Amino acid sequence: MTTAGQPVLSVANVGVTLSDRIILKDISFSVMPGEFVGIIGPNGAGKSTLLKGLRNMGVISDGDIRVFGQPIGNMGDKQLARMIAYMQQEVNIGFGFTALEMVLAGRYPYLKWWQNEQSEDFAIARKYMAFTGVESLAEKSVQQVSGGERQRILLAKVLAQDTPLIFLDEPTASLDLVYQEEIFRYCQVMCQQGKTVLIVVHDIKLAAKFCSRLILLANGTVVADGAPQDVITAQNLERAYGLHSAVFINKVTGNLDIHTYEAAGTLGRQRSVHIIGGGGAAGKIMRLLHEKSFALSGGVFQQGDTDADVAAAFGVKAIVGPPFCVISQEHGNENQEKIHAADITVLCNLYFGQQNMANLKAAFAARKLIVIEDTPVEERDFTGGEAAQLYRNLISLPQVTVLSSNQFAQQLFEGII
Numbered sequence: 001m002t003t004a005g006q007p008v009l010s011v012a013n014v015g016v017t018l019s020d021r022i023i024l025k026d027i028s029f030s031v032m033p034g035e036f037v038g039i040i041g042p043n044g045a046g047k048s049t050l051l052k053g054l055r056n057m058g059v060i061s062d063g064d065i066r067v068f069g070q071p072i073g074n075m076g077d078k079q080l081a082r083m084i085a086y087m088q089q090e091v092n093i094g095f096g097f098t099a100l101e102m103v104l105a106g107r108y109p110y111l112k113w114w115q116n117e118q119s120e121d122f123a124i125a126r127k128y129m130a131f132t133g134v135e136s137l138a139e140k141s142v143q144q145v146s147g148g149e150r151q152r153i154l155l156a157k158v159l160a161q162d163t164p165l166i167f168l169d170e171p172t173a174s175l176d177l178v179y180q181e182e183i184f185r186y187c188q189v190m191c192q193q194g195k196t197v198l199i200v201v202h203d204i205k206l207a208a209k210f211c212s213r214l215i216l217l218a219n220g221t222v223v224a225d226g227a228p229q230d231v232i233t234a235q236n237l238e239r240a241y242g243l244h245s246a247v248f249i250n251k252v253t254g255n256l257d258i259h260t261y262e263a264a265g266t267l268g269r270q271r272s273v274h275i276i277g278g279g280g281a282a283g284k285i286m287r288l289l290h291e292k293s294f295a296l297s298g299g300v301f302q303q304g305d306t307d308a309d310v311a312a313a314f315g316v317k318a319i320v321g322p323p324f325c326v327i328s329q330e331h332g333n334e335n336q337e338k339i340h341a342a343d344i345t346v347l348c349n350l351y352f353g354q355q356n357m358a359n360l361k362a363a364f365a366a367r368k369l370i371v372i373e374d375t376p377v378e379e380r381d382f383t384g385g386e387a388a389q390l391y392r393n394l395i396s397l398p399q400v401t402v403l404s405s406n407q408f409a410q411q412l413f414e415g416i417i
């Protein structure tokens with residue numbers, strides 16, 4: 001069989017109808033060797049049905065499925081079992097089997113009906129038990145192992161089947177964080193070694209961290225298919241899950257992260273708020289206001305500043321200047337224009353230096369100003385007193401209300417703002 005450059009799996013126009021209900025419709029994609037594909041989507045989207053169908057387990061109504069170009073319908077049972085290993089969601093572990101016997105059962109596609117396992121089969125079983133870290137459990141009854149050990153034994157069994165394609169249906173369900181990551185790490189290594197894995201998973205962050213590609217299903221169709229950062233977007237999550245979210249790169253972990261929140265309806269929609277921030281002072285305020293559906297703008301932030309990142313995550317129009325520089329005339333003017341136009345302006349609990357004095361001065365232009373004060377201004381003044389003096393003048397104006405960030409959150413919650 002020549003397989004170079006050929007997809008290991010080709011799926012064309014696949015549909016599934018069960019009990020007169022369309023479960024999957026018009027599913028098409030192909031997978032190249034070495035890909036680690038996460039199949040994600042809400043409950044009932046059709047993820048398990050898709051894996052079952054791809055494994056030719058009698059649910060497919062339409063379409064064409066090929067492994068290395070060969071239609072799976074033309075393959076015998078054992079031939080298919082030498083191509084695809086499948087770990088189902090619910091697995092009944094046989095009573096009285098040892099872990100080794102369980103893993104050896106993965107060798108069945110290679111044995112004739114009269115044959116027992118050969119020494120080579122034992123060697124393969126032990127090799128994969130070592131890989132998934134369950135070698136020491138070889139003689140233990142599978143009834144007497146923990147949930148995590150059980151999943152790793154089942155993974156070793158699937159690997160012992162020695163197939164180019166591996167399907168795993170929620171193999172990490174009910175596992176703790178350590179075991180969950182471990183299973184994904186094993187899969188990543190296997191794919192680097194040339195296997196191809198399709199895994200059904202609910203934990204989107206875990207999938208995004210480890211999978212090379214994600215297929216997002218909803219209502220029986222593919223909503224998005226591609227690299228994790230292209231699939232996990234606020235728009236796609238809303239389409240698939242009806243979920244409001246901000247998707248961003250977590251600077252601590254370097255991984256894709258998701259913040260979800262309840263939709264606030266039209267509470268803030270009619271009002272515009274401009275947020276004067278920088279240095280991370282505006283993040284929480286921006287999030288609170290965004291979640292209440294206010295129309296937001298912000299500035300002047302600096303590149304690399306977490307406020308600029310939060311603005312990007314929530315789609316807030318922000319004025320962003322270069323780091324470590326005095327705010328330019330142009331950005332200062334733009335900031336003032338936004339403040340003029342906004343119904344409300346919020347001046348965050350900023351630290352003041354000569355670089356951002358323009359942000360403080362601009363606040364005087366607000367029609368209605370909320371000043372967030374969590375720290376006395378004297379402790380935030382790095383201008384030798386100039387900023388503190390100006391700040392005191394500012395907060396004495398009638399259009400200004402001074403609140404701590406907790407009071408601000410409370411007033412927002414109570415609908416006062």
Ligand SMILES: Nc1ncnc2c1ncn2[C@@H]1O[C@H](COP(=O)(O)OP(=O)(O)OP(=O)(O)O)[C@@H](O)[C@H]1O
Pocket residue numbers: 018019021023041042043044045046047048049050
């Ligand atoms: N044998 C069946 N007969 C009729 N409907 C079925 C059958 N099996 C599954 N379904 C329906 O098909 C839909 C998709 O089920 P499936 O298990 O594939 O979803 P899923 O995305 O894996 O969900 P979950 O995340 O909850 O495991 C569901 O609405 C389910 O009720």
